Amino acid sequence: MSRAAIALAALAFVILVIASASLFTVAQTEQALVTQFGQPVRVISEPGLHAKLPFVQTVITFDRRLLDLDSPSEEVIMGDQRRLIVDGFTRYRITDPLRYFQAVGASEAGIQARLNSVVTSALRRVLGNETLLDVLSAKRGPIMGRIRGEVSGEMQGFGVAIEDVRIRRADLPQENTEAILNRMQSERVRIAKQARAEGAEAAARITADAERERTVLLADARATADKLRGEGEAKATTIYADAANRDPGFFVTYRTLQAYRDTFGQGKTRFVLTPDSPFLNLLKQAPTP
Numbered sequence: 001m002s003r004a005a006i007a008l009a010a011l012a013f014v015i016l017v018i019a020s021a022s023l024f025t026v027a028q029t030e031q032a033l034v035t036q037f038g039q040p041v042r043v044i045s046e047p048g049l050h051a052k053l054p055f056v057q058t059v060i061t062f063d064r065r066l067l068d069l070d071s072p073s074e075e076v077i078m079g080d081q082r083r084l085i086v087d088g089f090t091r092y093r094i095t096d097p098l099r100y101f102q103a104v105g106a107s108e109a110g111i112q113a114r115l116n117s118v119v120t121s122a123l124r125r126v127l128g129n130e131t132l133l134d135v136l137s138a139k140r141g142p143i144m145g146r147i148r149g150e151v152s153g154e155m156q157g158f159g160v161a162i163e164d165v166r167i168r169r170a171d172l173p174q175e176n177t178e179a180i181l182n183r184m185q186s187e188r189v190r191i192a193k194q195a196r197a198e199g200a201e202a203a204a205r206i207t208a209d210a211e212r213e214r215t216v217l218l219a220d221a222r223a224t225a226d227k228l229r230g231e232g233e234a235k236a237t238t239i240y241a242d243a244a245n246r247d248p249g250f251f252v253t254y255r256t257l258q259a260y261r262d263t264f265g266q267g268k269t270r271f272v273l274t275p276d277s278p279f280l281n282l283l284k285q286a287p288t289p
Helices: 004-020 097-105 107-128 140-154 176-247 248-264 280-285
Strands: 023-028 030-036 039-044 048-051 056-064 067-070 074-077 083-094 160-171
Touching: 023 030, 030 097, 039 097, 056 097, 067 107, 074 107, 083 107, 097 107, 107 140, 107 160, 140 160, 176 248
Parallel strands: none
Antiparallel strands: 023 048, 030 039, 030 056, 067 083, 074 083, 083 160
């Protein structure tokens, strides 16, 4: 190979190295900051192929998509002095790479630590003025709006926009949960005892009413029976008296025959009588018509 060919190949290699060090691409989901000796030079927001000074300038890329930050669980004292364990998350976006780089550098760890501190402080401030029932009700939306507003205001100088701040989970501490469960159990026991007492009272009242009605019904039945019995006996006496007045001899004979039937009907009755006893007259002589 001639020296001219070697020189040409070396020149091509140098040009390729310089070109690769001078050109860079920015993706659709990225934005770039060009620095020179650690100092920011320009911000590139448009995707595509761009150029920089080789070996002098450095390109730092930042994600322009929506980013997530999950905050650790924090115990917050509510406005009604109740304790609540809050587990939240934040959605943010890098809008100014220059401010972002000047505030926290090129890594995401710095902004996440700062953002986590700001979100925790805002949660404590806002929830410290609210009650537990408000956080668990429809008022939760406006409360989170105030928290998002405070976080967004404090993070303006960091080149990020806060899209949303939400509470993923809100739980009571373990000791509070046990106390509430015990209170709920005691309340259920009290309600059960009250229901049983009311049931026993209603049963006693129904039983007393039934006994009273039974006593009244029996008394009315006895009174009616005694009245009917008396009327029947009076009517029977009247009939007997009328029969006796119409034919005294027949009445005496009939009554005597009834006495014979009642006395000798079983065949086991024994009498010690004299032969001339009037009770035996019909046995000795038939009655005269």
